[in-house]
Amino acid sequence: MNTGDFRNRMLAQKASAKINQLSQDMGNVRIMHVCGTHEDTISRFGIRSLLPDNVEIVSGPGCPVCVTTTKEVDEAIFLAKKGITVTTFGDMLKVPGSNGSLADIKAQGYDVRVVYSITDSIKLAENNPSREVVHLAIGFETTAPSTASAVMDSPKNFSALSCHRLIPPAMEFLLNDAGIQSSAKVDGFIDPGHVSVIIGVEPYESLSSRYKIPQVISGFEPLDVLFGVLRLLEMIKDADYSVVNNYPRVVKYNGNPKAKHILNEVFETIDVKWRGFPLIPKSGLEIRDEFACHDARKKFVISVESDEVSTGCRCSDILKGIIYPMECPLFKTKCTPENPVGPCMVSSEGACMIAYKYKKII
Ligand code: SF4
Numbered sequence: 001m002n003t004g005d006f007r008n009r010m011l012a013q014k015a016s017a018k019i020n021q022l023s024q025d026m027g028n029v030r031i032m033h034v035c036g037t038h039e040d041t042i043s044r045f046g047i048r049s050l051l052p053d054n055v056e057i058v059s060g061p062g063c064p065v066c067v068t069t070t071k072e073v074d075e076a077i078f079l080a081k082k083g084i085t086v087t088t089f090g091d092m093l094k095v096p097g098s099n100g101s102l103a104d105i106k107a108q109g110y111d112v113r114v115v116y117s118i119t120d121s122i123k124l125a126e127n128n129p130s131r132e133v134v135h136l137a138i139g140f141e142t143t144a145p146s147t148a149s150a151v152m153d154s155p156k157n158f159s160a161l162s163c164h165r166l167i168p169p170a171m172e173f174l175l176n177d178a179g180i181q182s183s184a185k186v187d188g189f190i191d192p193g194h195v196s197v198i199i200g201v202e203p204y205e206s207l208s209s210r211y212k213i214p215q216v217i218s219g220f221e222p223l224d225v226l227f228g229v230l231r232l233l234e235m236i237k238d239a240d241y242s243v244v245n246n247y248p249r250v251v252k253y254n255g256n257p258k259a260k261h262i263l264n265e266v267f268e269t270i271d272v273k274w275r276g277f278p279l280i281p282k283s284g285l286e287i288r289d290e291f292a293c294h295d296a297r298k299k300f301v302i303s304v305e306s307d308e309v310s311t312g313c314r315c316s317d318i319l320k321g322i323i324y325p326m327e328c329p330l331f332k333t334k335c336t337p338e339n340p341v342g343p344c345m346v347s348s349e350g351a352c353m354i355a356y357k358y359k360k361i362i
Pocket residue numbers: 312313314315318325328329330331332335336340341342343344345346352
């Protein structure tokens with residue numbers, strides 16, 4: 001099948017009809033995805049309008065920019081103010097720290113540069129051997145292997161500020177009583193295709209069996225998502241608490257062993273806070289001591305005292321699937337892409353930015 005096949009209107013209508021038929025005798029069903037690209041597909045193609053009233057898809061903590069904490073932004077700002085060149089992806093520039101953003105200090109003349117990949121950051125370090133270059137490394141399992149590879153082979157004036165996070169521990173947090181379960185129950189997960197390419201199917205399986213939650217790994221075309229919803233409804237109905245790989249054209253059961261090996265070689269898992277969440281056990285990646293010379297936190301003394309600033313932003317509830325962007329009182333009033341109040345309105349993967357862009361939320 002080519003891309004057009006996954007956007008076929010007739011097939012989408014058939015899938016929608018089946019979903020409507022299947023859900024007729026079901027109660028309310030809440031399906032969560034944990035990927036900004038899934039949210040983009042769902043909003044862009046109006047997938048929610050094809051679902052019956054009793055089936056909803058909510059957005060989880062799947063936007064890496066959105067879950068990067070105020071403290072991590074403050075750490076990058078601290079380093080730039082010490083005269084270090086800080087590189088990052090464009091989406092991170094406007095994310096608020098406790099006292100401004102990287103964009104603000106760039107405007108003040110500090111050396112903050114936007115790069116398209118970590119390779120650009122390494123090239124910058126190679127071309128400027130007398131300067132220290134720190135890359136603000138964000139993202140999930142998808143981007144962490146690039147950072148691992150950079151850490152293993154980079155000039156001595158390059159280091160990474162690792163803000164990488166892992167998706168399955170966040171899903172487990174949401175399933176725990178301490179998480180979303182008590183306030184907004186989730187009946188099934190659409191698992192992120194990109195992350196699954198790296199980690200494969202196995203890391204989700206224990207979640208399914210321990211929490212009795214069905215999961216479907218999905219691609220990013222409209223029919224991928226619709227068939228994912230259909231499969232989840234069938235599984236919920238059959239009490240089938242397993243993981244179905246509906247994206248076998250890209251995702252293999254064992255994922256990418258080479259990428260997993262390099263991740264394990266360079267990083268160890270640690271407990272970290274996610275923006276809007278408390279500490280999530282074993283959900284962060286810290287650079288191992290063997291590579292301390294490329295770990296910005298070990299190479300430099302970083303001293304920041306970060307407070308969560310109270311702005312009225314509801315990103316925390318959006319990242320837990322408790323509210324939709326339009327339910328935040330600041331949406332499109334005080335908070336816009338030009339003047340974002342919270343990170344969900346900054347990143348192209350943020351639910352608020354996506355809702356603003358496509359102007360259809362539910
Ligand atoms: S609309 Fe803005 S203020 Fe409201 S939750 Fe989204 S990012 Fe935060």
